[in-house]
Ligand code: NAD
């Protein structure tokens with residue numbers, strides 16, 4: 082087992098062409114000048130080659146296109162890059178897509194996690210499994226899920242993330258494997274596929290289009306800047322204990338309507354209007370995490386103030402029109418049509 086206090090020199094980051102993995106990749110390349118990082122990503126609709134351009138320390142980055150559910154491809158990547166650790170961000174991540182078709186979620190989030198667990202165990206390297214507050218299900222205010230809370234996922238996405246987490250926990254208990262699970266609340270920041278609330282609303286607001294709010298818009302999420310989350314994951318990678326579970330929250334609860342109004346204010350007047358549409362089936366009312374054990378263990382706390390973080394995220398999407406056009410492909414258009422049809 083590697084010494085958890087030695088910074089990793091070679092990190093394989095799965096899913097780093099997506100939103101959070103990419104922020105983490107950039108964070109590691111800029112904060113750890115001795116580290117080499119390899120991105121392993123299938124480039125699904127949510128993985129964007131554009132995200133792998135203009136990386137800080139690009140000479141220390143390599144890319145392998147591959148599927149985490151393909152055991153031979155994963156083993157080959159580990160053999161050729163020889164990482165000290167793997168951080169797994171590769172996932173199917175959108176609740177609305179999981180409601181339309183759960184199958185890819187099972188393949189990547191459950192089977193893919195098991196493939197990574199086995200490959201990392203064979204190579205005797207640490208695996209960090211990135212997970213979500215959604216595994217605890219919907220919580221009434223002011224409840225917060227602590228790290229002992231029972232899992233109670235309520236949508237197919239959350240159920241597959243919970244299954245992946247249970248496999249990771251089982252690998253630690255059964256094999257003593259060096260595996261860590263991290264769970265966070267909703268992230269916001271640059272380079273998020275514009276199917277999720279924040280970038281979708283920014284781009285629709287800019288276009289003067291309707292802003293589809295599910296149901297009454299009083300559903301609550303906690304919002305954490307993706308750079309704060311990345312710093313927490315880096316702390317878990319470098320200082321975390323094998324078998325531990327860490328929670329990351331922004332301690333910043335907002336309703337959907339609150340977020341959409343803040344986005345509208347930041348984008349400025351374009352004629353865009355909020356439109357209440359039929360609610361998401363099984364829509365969880367609220368998630369929140371207790372972060373006290375993580376603060377104590379890792380000394381991590383979020384530092385990006387929400388107003389400043391949201392303003393900079395809005396500015397990023399408005400300034401990076403080419404990115405928005407490149408990432409809004411045919412698949413995204415087809416999904417959005419299917420998702421909003423009949424709402
Ligand atoms: P994302 O959808 O933006 O990106 C997922 C990435 O994984 C993409 O690059 C995609 O190409 C890649 N990928 C998908 N299937 C793959 C496969 N089979 N093999 C290899 N690569 C594959 O996701 P995200 O929002 O960055 O989320 C990353 C992780 O963080 C996920 O595990 C998610 O559950 C978790 N998480 C996300 C949030 C959030 O607010 N976005 C909050 C908490 C936890």
Ligand code: TYD
Pocket residue numbers: 175176177267276277278279281293294295296300301302337361
């Ligand atoms: P989302 O970004 O899909 O994240 P999650 O459901 O995983 O938390 O959605 C965040 C919240 O915004 C959630 O309560 C659903 C709501 N929402 C809308 O009201 N309209 C939309 O078009 C989308 C995508 C989400």
